[in-house]
Amino acid sequence: MRLLRVFPLALVVVGAVLLFERPAYAYADPGAGLLAVQAAGSALVAAGWYLRRKIYALFRSEPASEPTPGLEPEKQLGPAGGEDSPNP
């Protein structure tokens, strides 16, 4: 509930920053912004990738070290790329 109260305030603060900020005219390497966006996107997708592996690991019923006799050993879970993975 506390989070719900804080969220609109945070939105207003972010909005105000975006509304009232002024352009900086000092030199910045052109393209650095998009490079940073790309790097940030990479980090988010990578985080999603590792998180998904962890989640899959949680639902694995048997540890790989003790395979059930007569059954194929469980295959290594491969990379899971879904539509929902974040990539700004």
Next chain:
Amino acid sequence: MNQPAETFRDDSGLAARDSELECTFRDPAGQLRLTARHALRRIRPAAVESVRAFLSSPLRAALEKSGDLIPSQIASSGDHSFIPRGEFWLEHPRIEPITYPWEWTPAQWRAAAELTLSIASQAIRAGWTLKDATPLNVVFAGPRPVLVDVLSLERRDPNSSLWLAYGQFVRTFLLPLVAAKHLRWPLQATLFVRDGYEPDEIYQALRPWQRLNPDLFDVVTLATLLERPGKAQNATAKTPSKARDPKLTAHILQRRIARLGKQIRRAANLRESSRWSEYTQQASHYQPTDTENKKRFVKETFERLRPQRVLDIGANTGTYSLLAAEAGARVVAIDSDSAALETLWRSAAQNNKSITVLVANIARPTPAAGWRNREHFSLLDRLTGQFDLVLMLAVVHHLILREQLPLAHIADLCATLTRRWLLLEWVPPSDPMYQEWLRGRDDLYGHFSENDLRHAFDSSFAVVDRVALSNGRVLLLFERHSSPAAVAANGKSAEESAA
């Protein structure tokens, strides 16, 4: 790069445009020369090994087979005398005419962007990367986009999750479309920017709430905020661009390309319509019988003359361009109305017709552009003397009334564009469309008649066929006096009569 370079007479003996020795110069890996039939690319020694590796790769074979990449073969000095021995050159077929991004409709921008992303994605899967991603590397062969810069593909570092061309793609493909959709900046304005728009240019122009749009937030707002001094370095330093797992880097790259594809699709969805895009459906000054008579005359003319190359000026949604293409011609369709041409481009693409569409106004043709005005040809440089037949259906009254051009000047232009035939529709002053543009200037323009038109065109053309429609409009087929084909035909008949 598709920039024109020097053009000169090649070994085929076909005349090329001029002989100025000006090569492309921006790409460190090679230069381009154009002959009448080929585009020839010199590969600098340092790049030869990587180019050879790409040429022998399955990726190149797959891209050429699908038609996404221009075909290449190794050129020899035997075929082209200007190639010095020991140098490595590639030969590509010439695509004519080149159209530039500032002459494309939004749907063509989207098609070119999606082609670029598709090639980038295929390259990633095959262990390569597309290092340049700009619309200037895409040329439309008829309605179909083709990547022409074979030097853009290079081996990929499997541990790097950065796509080096990401920034260029955003600046040159995505942001012009974003600006067209959200700010109404015309796509034609990209003539003035070589490397697209910077995120902060768009950011400054967007309204505050537009900056929070989820489709724009990363490439415009975040990119602008991170570009402030001191922030970019921090952000890049903290974020890893190298990962140990090649599967993960490929996954990151593919996600990035999928995201760009989504952003392009949303930005290119301009939902444009204009007065002229609905013109053919709404034209009340045409009775069905007149329309049928006009179509029949134009179709019969195409079938009788069998022109190989046709220029349709004022093509609108392309009813007559499609007729020309069905008769076997390669067509270039020009109109200043982007929405109308987009309809034509879609039907040409769906039916695989050889029609190149080009958003331009023949009365204010696209200028030459780039360094010393020699990087990109002007529209008239690309069109002059290239066509067997030029169509100007209901265009002359626009040129008279809206552009205030004298009839003699219009005749001169037509004589430079066509090698032989000109099919023209004369709209008389009594016509409602003529009256609409007359705007009370009856004293200046209200007296023009078909005879005035014919008199003005007399010096360059002879009328060889004529059909009057019941609405007062007239279709005239002209033949150029000094057309090479007409001269040859006259010479032959003179010889026959002498014998």
